[in-house]
Amino acid sequence: MLDGIRVLDLATLAAAPLVATYLGEFGADVIKVEEPRHGDPIRAWGNQRDGVGLMWKSMSRNKRSVTLDLRCAEGQQLARRLVRYADVAIFNTRPQTLRKWGLDYDSLRAVNDRIVVVQITGYGLTGPKSERPGFGTLGEAMSGFAHLTGQAGGPPTLPPFMLADGVASLNATYAVMMALYHRDVHGGPGQLIDVNLIDPLARLMEQTLLGYDQLGLVPERAGNRWDISAPRNTYRTADGRWLAMSGSSPALALRVFRAIGRADLLEDADFTDPQRRLAKAGEVDTAVAEWVAKKTLSEAMAVFEAEEVAAAPIYDVSDLVADEQLVHRRVFVRVDDHQLGPMMVQAPVPRFSSASGTVGRLGPSLGEHNTEVYGELLGLTANDIDALSARGVL
Numbered sequence: 095m096l097d098g099i100r101v102l103d104l105a106t107l108a109a110a111p112l113v114a115t116y117l118g119e120f121g122a123d124v125i126k127v128e129e130p131r132h133g134d135p136i137r138a139w140g141n142q143r144d145g146v147g148l149m150w151k152s153m154s155r156n157k158r159s160v161t162l163d164l165r166c167a168e169g170q171q172l173a174r175r176l177v178r179y180a181d182v183a184i185f186n187t188r189p190q191t192l193r194k195w196g197l198d199y200d201s202l203r204a205v206n207d208r209i210v211v212v213q214i215t216g217y218g219l220t221g222p223k224s225e226r227p228g229f230g231t232l233g234e235a236m237s238g239f240a241h242l243t244g245q246a247g248g249p250p251t252l253p254p255f256m257l258a259d260g261v262a263s264l265n266a267t268y269a270v271m272m273a274l275y276h277r278d279v280h281g282g283p284g285q286l287i288d289v290n291l292i293d294p295l296a297r298l299m300e301q302t303l304l305g306y307d308q309l310g311l312v313p314e315r316a317g318n319r320w321d322i323s324a325p326r327n328t329y330r331t332a333d334g335r336w337l338a339m340s341g342s343s344p345a346l347a348l349r350v351f352r353a354i355g356r357a358d359l360l361e362d363a364d365f366t367d368p369q370r371r372l373a374k375a376g377e378v379d380t381a382v383a384e385w386v387a388k389k390t391l392s393e394a395m396a397v398f399e400a401e402e403v404a405a406a407p408i409y410d411v412s413d414l415v416a417d418e419q420l421v422h423r424r425v426f427v428r429v430d431d432h433q434l435g436p437m438m439v440q441a442p443v444p445r446f447s448s449a450s451g452t453v454g455r456l457g458p459s460l461g462e463h464n465t466e467v468y469g470e471l472l473g474l475t476a477n478d479i480d481a482l483s484a485r486g487v488l
Contacts, residue, residue: 095120095121099117102184104127104173105186106136110266113266125176126458130461146433151433151439151456159462162488164195176471186215211287213288217291217292218289261295265289325347331391333390342404346404426441429456468488
């Protein structure tokens with residue numbers, strides 16, 4: 095689908111490189127530009143096997159790795175030469191640093207006016223905090239997410255995964271596609287895309303903004319409850335498992351009452367009216383919890399599925415990969431890797447009727463494609479590449 099689109103991944107760690115990953119899954123030629131000595135820090139991040147980073151392997155799927163020292167003038171010149179042959183360039187370096195290196199948008203546009211440049215930063219390219227370094231944890235804190243997450247009366251809770259980076263990467267990816275559409279269909283120029291780690295996650299928290307602006311509400315942590323629907327919680331079963339339930343529509347809540355044998359609540363407007371039921375959320379939770387506690391997970395789910403209640407078992411990762419629905423859809427695929435052998439990874443998420451994303455290969459070795467890429471795009475010979483490597487440029 096994206097054959098013919100070339101992407102320069104000049105970023106590190108999570109949010110920005112993920113944009114290149116998503117584009118590469120659908121055919122873009124992604125060139126991963128890495129620091130020559132240690133490469134992208136994601137190589138050493140998280141779980142390792144035999145000294146090889148597992149997250150690196152998945153995040154850098156379908157990419158070609160070249161080394162280049164962007165801190166030296168010769169490396170910066172080579173980067174600008176690569177930009178001539180690219181459609182998209184992705185950075186997460188602070189704005190002042192890119193300006194110093196001559197790799198800011200204005201400098202790259204002078205080399206290639208069709209280039210789409212993505213900059214994912216902690217705080218955005220403008221404003222009083224624009225030059226501060228930023229990380230996903232800070233985005234999760236400042237977006238309002240951590241304030242709402244956790245048990246009532248407990249501390250704010252951060253997610254144990256890269257939530258802010260992931261949400262930012264998805265926003266930036268669809269922005270890239272809009273920019274390419276604007277360029278290639280409407281004849282527009284390339285442009286600069288400015289995404290930070292706070293705004294995308296804050297966008298998902300919009301319910302809190304609307305309540306604050308219109309009603310002066312500042313919600314506090316409430317565990318797994320949510321003040322827009324009841325029941326909405328997690329419930330422990332007789333065999334020590336857990337399930338989650340949603341009553342987001344009026345009909346769903348009424349099905350729950352029938353399923354747990356509380357048809358009497360269907361005659362009480364305090365429980366059938368959606369707004370009045372919110373004031374009874376504690377009583378609703380108690381009724382559901384008491385019923386679920388007497389059933390095993392399989393028994394409870396059999397009843398809820400028969401009654402079309404919106405409930406699901408809470409999975410750990412072993413449950414996730416074994417689920418018949420996910421197995422049927424091949425949500426996880428095994429890919430042979432030259433270092434680790436067969437490795438299970440997440441398959442591309444979007445499904446299209448006439449195309450599919452692929453995981454052709456997993457993360458490459460550092461500089462594995464130096465000769466191939468620099469020869470193909472810039473016409474450098476093996477001797478040229480050896481000389482650049484000896485000077486520490488590659």
